[in-house]
Amino acid sequence: MKTSDTKPAVRQAHRDYAQKTLGKEFGQLNDKQRSYALLKFYIEEIHNRLRNYISDEDLDEGFIDNSGDLGADFIYRSDGAVIIIQSKYAKENSTIDLKDVLHFQSVLKRIDSPAFRKHSNSKPRELVSEIDLANDTFTMRFVTLGRIEGQANTQTEEAPDLPPVPNLGDRVTFEFLDETQLTEELRHALSIEGGIPGECEIVTFGTRGKRSDITEITIGEHRSCVLVVPASQIVNLFKQHKEALFTLNVRNYIGSTATNRMIADTARTRPSDFFPLNNGISCLATKIDVGPKNDRVTATGLQVINGAQTVRSLVKANARSKWRPPDHEPALLVRITEVSGYGREGKFREDIIRANNTQNVIKASDFRSNDPIQNDLKKKFGTYNRLGKSVQYMPKRTEGKRPNAIVIRIEEFAKSIYSFLRDPISFSGSTSFLFDDSPLGGYCVVFGDGKEVWLTMPEEEFRLRSSIWWLAVNFAERLKEERAETTDARDKAAQERRWPLIFCSRLILERSFGAEGYQAELRRFYKGDWRFNEGKPGKWFEQIYDKAKRSLLFAYAQATQQSGFVHRNWMRDEKTVESLKRVILAGLLDPVKPLDQMD
Numbered sequence: 001m002k003t004s005d006t007k008p009a010v011r012q013a014h015r016d017y018a019q020k021t022l023g024k025e026f027g028q029l030n031d032k033q034r035s036y037a038l039l040k041f042y043i044e045e046i047h048n049r050l051r052n053y054i055s056d057e058d059l060d061e062g063f064i065d066n067s068g069d070l071g072a073d074f075i076y077r078s079d080g081a082v083i084i085i086q087s088k089y090a091k092e093n094s095t096i097d098l099k100d101v102l103h104f105q106s107v108l109k110r111i112d113s114p115a116f117r118k119h120s121n122s123k124p125r126e127l128v129s130e131i132d133l134a135n136d137t138f139t140m141r142f143v144t145l146g147r148i149e150g151q152a153n154t155q156t157e158e159a160p161d162l163p164p165v166p167n168l169g170d171r172v173t174f175e176f177l178d179e180t181q182l183t184e185e186l187r188h189a190l191s192i193e194g195g196i197p198g199e200c201e202i203v204t205f206g207t208r209g210k211r212s213d214i215t216e217i218t219i220g221e222h223r224s225c226v227l228v229v230p231a232s233q234i235v236n237l238f239k240q241h242k243e244a245l246f247t248l249n250v251r252n253y254i255g256s257t258a259t260n261r262m263i264a265d266t267a268r269t270r271p272s273d274f275f276p277l278n279n280g281i282s283c284l285a286t287k288i289d290v291g292p293k294n295d296r297v298t299a300t301g302l303q304v305i306n307g308a309q310t311v312r313s314l315v316k317a318n319a320r321s322k323w324r325p326p327d328h329e330p331a332l333l334v335r336i337t338e339v340s341g342y343g344r345e346g347k348f349r350e351d352i353i354r355a356n357n358t359q360n361v362i363k364a365s366d367f368r369s370n371d372p373i374q375n376d377l378k379k380k381f382g383t384y385n386r387l388g389k390s391v392q393y394m395p396k397r398t399e400g401k402r403p404n405a406i407v408i409r410i411e412e413f414a415k416s417i418y419s420f421l422r423d424p425i426s427f428s429g430s431t432s433f434l435f436d437d438s439p440l441g442g443y444c445v446v447f448g449d450g451k452e453v454w455l456t457m458p459e460e461e462f463r464l465r466s467s468i469w470w471l472a473v474n475f476a477e478r479l480k481e482e483r484a485e486t487t488d489a490r491d492k493a494a495q496e497r498r499w500p501l502i503f504c505s506r507l508i509l510e511r512s513f514g515a516e517g518y519q520a521e522l523r524r525f526y527k528g529d530w531r532f533n534e535g536k537p538g539k540w541f542e543q544i545y546d547k548a549k550r551s552l553l554f555a556y557a558q559a560t561q562q563s564g565f566v567h568r569n570w571m572r573d574e575k576t577v578e579s580l581k582r583v584i585l586a587g588l589l590d591p592v593k594p595l596d597q598m599d
Contacts, residue, residue, distance in 0.1 A: 008190060010182040011092065011145055017041045034089035039063070039073050042087065042143045046182070049189035052078070053411055057476070061496060064124050070110055071103045075127045079432045082131055082138045090146030096178070098151045104142045105160035105174060108133070112163035126568045130429075133165045138172040148178040188242055200237060203296045205230050205331045211295040224337040225288055225297055228275065231267060231314045231330040232323060237302070238315050246308045263313035271323060271330045280333025281307025288338045299336055368435045369396040369410065373447045376456040381408060381466070386528045408469065415499060416472035417446045417465050420506045424499030428572040463526035464519055470528030472502050475545055478532065482549075493567050494556035495549075500571070500580065504548035507584040512591035521595065536598040547589045555583045 015026050018037035022029060029037070043054050054062075054076055062076045074085040086104050090096065110116045111128050140160075148156060156176040162168050177185065204211045205228045215226045238245055267274050286301040304311060314330065323329030368374060374395035381393035392405040393413070401407055414434040415427060422445055427433045437443040437453055446465075448454050457465070476498040483495040495501075509518035530537035532545070559570050559579060570576050
């Protein structure tokens with residue numbers, strides 16, 4: 001029987017996602033709801049697989065429900081990097097107007113306008129207030145299911161209308177993704193789960209009999225080879241394996257940045273200049289065999305550990321204008337190092353990856369993804385199920401998700417543990433704080449004893465952190481449900497972020513059982529096998545949640561009475577931590593009962 005083409009198309013995937021997420025038949029949704037579903041779909045199914053992770057909570061906080069005065073639907077800022085997204089649903093075969101492109105290209109100009117800051121509704125104004133136009137970097141993405149053609153497409157290549165801020169143009173990247181490009185992105189995102197490819201042959205640059213030689217180098221225990229190859233060889237490898245070629249890369253393709261556009265433009269318009277202008281790519285392989293004529297290498301388990309940007313830019317360049325091999329296509333420098341087993345020689349592999357990526361601006365958590373402690377947590381969490389489902393700790397944001405697994409992502413884990421053990425605001429402006437292993441950072445707190453990072457986490461400490469994680473997960477789900485149901489604007493605002501609630505729960509437990517006692521009480525639930533109001537454990541956590549939430553709402557209500565109160569400032573102010581401590585330590589609420597005293 002002939003099998004049908006099962007490659008995913010973004011329109012149908014979005015339709016299925018919208019129905020599942022919004023709980024209605026697609027035909028019952030209006031275009032505003034469909035656009036919102038497109039935003040969520042893009043972030044969850046594409047962006048989060050290929051780039052930095054944006055949580056549901058970050059999405060809710062950054063979503064601008066009434067974006068007419070700005071022209072964007074979502075703003076997210078972390079570590080000085082700002083992502084602004086506009087999503088626009090369009091029916092099949094619809095085209096996007098030129099005015100939509102122009103309007104999005106002028107978003108930053110509106111942000112810089114005093115009129116916007118004065119007249120915009122409070123949520124966009126508060127989001128924009130944190131943006132530093134003079135120093136931040138900006139990724140501007142317009143995503144649509146329509147087609148971007150004609151004048152609209154031409155305009156996407158034109159210089160955007162930016163405010164007169166020094167060097168802003170060098171720090172801004174605009175991407176316009178229509179249905180075709182979104183389908184390509186979705187397929188790339190899904191292909192990450194394909195794993196490391198097997199054996200492949202790479203032939204050096206030049207015509208038959210005149211190909212360039214391979215240089216073999218053996219220094220220490222590890223053998224390497226350096227060769228110059230036609231760019232089409234690497235393009236074809238990518239077409240065959242997609243993102244599986246980058247499984248060990250600390251980051252994936254970061255989009256059509258100015259640098260990546262320049263790489264593609266050079267490859268397309270000046271192929272003979274590409275070799276001297278590009279640094280090439282660095283690879284690992286579990287085995288390399290050089291052919292007898294010294295003009296080809298067979299690599300097993302090939303991985304591009306530095307050069308994802310170059311590879312994807314070459315793919316884009318080749319798609320626009322086919323090269324005429326071999327003399328009229330780019331030549332690419334390739335270095336392959338043999339590491340006999342990625343698992344057995346993990347530390348050396350990590351050193352190579354880190355050294356090859358130090359020149360790139362990437363997320364701090366990416367560099368931590370191969371740390372011994374992260375691999376240890378993968379093993380520990382992978383040994384048990386939670387409520388009938390397997391658990392997968394995921395330190396690498398481009399790692400493939402196992403079917404039906406409960407996923408624990410490194411950033412969400414770090415935020416939850418730090419919020420509970422220390423405070424909920426230190427990482428509010430910079431997620432990289434959580435992955436800084438200096439005395440001023442949070443990495444040693446989350447993944448160590450406060451002074452040093454563990455290579456492996458002691459069992460008692462793992463059980464404590466696992467228990468905290470499942471507490472955070474359940475509390476966050478309950479908080480989200482109750483926030484959606486509340487009609488009081490002040491209470492809804494207080495429940496916007498989970499981190500203060502998690503912090504309050506630790507204060508409640510500590511006041512009830514003492515600093516050491518509460519840990520012993522909590523550790524027994526490290527598998528997370530409890531539900532609210534089910535049995536004694538469920539009732540025990542119910543009272544912790546109730547007291548933590550009541551304390552949070554009371555402290556927030558007090559803060560709103562102060563002159564000059566700003567909601568987003570309260571969520572990020574050190575004074576907030578002190579106010580929560582005062583409320584709970586004042587003893588206004590009864591202590592939590594021990595588990596064995598529950599009815």
